[in-house]
Amino acid sequence: MAIANYIHDLLYRYECVILPGFGAFITQQHSAGIHPSSGEFFPPRKTVSFNRQLIKNDGLLANYIMEAEKVSYNNALEQIEQFVQDLELVLEKNKTVNFQNVGSFSLTEGEKLQFEPAAQMNFMKEAFGLDSFKRNAVSREVYKQQAQEIEEKVPVAFTPERRANRWLKYAAVGLVAIGLSGAAGLNIYSDQVNEHNIAEQQKAASQLENKIQQATFVIDNPLPAVTLKVSKQTGNYHIVTGAFREAENAAKAVEELKAQGFKARQIGENRFGLHQVISSSHETRREATNELYRVKKNNPGAWLLVEEL
Structure with missing residues (x-):
């Protein structure tokens, strides 16, 4: 098969x-x-x-x-x-x-x-x-309970060696405090450097703006301003209404769809050398699915393409 x-x-x-x-x-x-x-x-x-x-x-x-x-x-x-x-x-x-x-x-x-x-x-x-x-269950609390039971049953004797360890613990705490103070000083220095860089950037931007303002441009008979509103279709969900071997047929299909009110366009050739035509693109699958059902009433061969163009 x-x-x-x-x-x-x-x-x-x-x-x-x-x-x-x-x-x-x-x-x-x-x-x-x-x-x-x-x-x-x-x-x-x-x-x-x-x-x-x-x-x-x-x-x-x-x-x-x-x-x-x-x-x-x-x-x-x-x-x-x-x-x-x-x-x-x-x-x-x-x-x-x-x-x-x-x-x-x-x-x-x-x-x-x-x-x-x-x-x-x-x-x-x-x-x-x-x-x-x-996944395996975490038994951390079980181990903690077992350790507590052992501590209750076995007496702990404090020896001189134990006291020495206690003084070592205090010394370690002191070293950590010194290290934290050094790190705090380093952070203060780093903040000062950042403030200096920001001030220099603002100074350079101000100088550049002054130079731009000093320049004067005079244009005789300026052209009127033209404002164009272009709506760009976005989204990775596309309604494919046809795939054509000839590029002319694909272009004709796009024009026919536009005449029907669709925002149709070509998206290039696929791996089989066919020119694909889509009627619309959508941001979500739900919007694309609803539009696909509507298009299929007149074009049963339409299908949904999910691809980042």
């Missing part, structure tokens, strides 16, 4: 991988945490779920197959179509289909497709190699 392996590879880099005609694999990130009762630590992770509604081809899987197997785009689409047909036939026979390291599919009694993600699978590449572990 080579196509299942390709889906597995893409899930490490993308949040949505569509298997055209069948459904979409969607990943979701989870923060690191500690189980409240067992004390087990879990590293940050990215799990996968399945959406049966997203079936339209977005070109991602087909382009990856084309690149990996050095075949044409149409040949890649034919492989995907044949794979989906075989998958549907196996499920109709009430058999379970396993996508290695991704999950398994099966049909329930009500002919509903059920997806079970692979256990312990983490698609967050930044957390590769990290595993959960259980």
Whole structure:
């Protein structure tokens, strides 16, 4: 099942991988945490779920197959179509289909497709190699209690050697006091140096400002001031509405989206040489998800890209 392996590879880099005609694999990130009762630590992770509604081809899987197997785009689409047909036939026979390291599919009694993600699978590449572990309980108070019990049972005799140690303790306290006074003096000197540097900087800035004020610039027939308001889109969540092989088609798509009121733009070529067009960018995932649902009403092939541009 080579196509299942390709889906597995893409899930490490993308949040949505569509298997055209069948459904979409969607990943979701989870923060690191500690189980409240067992004390087990879990590293940050990215799990996968399945959406049966997203079936339209977005070109991602087909382009990856084309690149990996050095075949044409149409040949890649034919492989995907044949794979989906075989998958549907196996499920109709009430058999379970396993996508290695991704999950398994099966049909329930009500002919509903059920997806079970692979256990312990983490698609967050930044957390590769990290595993959960259980922290040990700190027994510091237990040791302190045991020491107190021993002191109560065993008498302590003060010997001349013990008294000598006591005088050494006082001497050590005196040395610490001397060291602290020296450190305080060093801090005072450091503060004086900083105050001197700040004063010199202010003096230099004042001299420079006086020289600038002495200069006079005379401009005949000055041009009127022009104020332009440019709204720059920010955020790492982008709504991708299309990817085009030709740059002219991408530019045309941008103009059409702008005519519809979108702040569309091109974000360059992806690794497959396709010119990507986005309709908008957003600061939060919630804003981007709401906008994606709205865009999908007219463009079912739109998808969410999470990337710092």
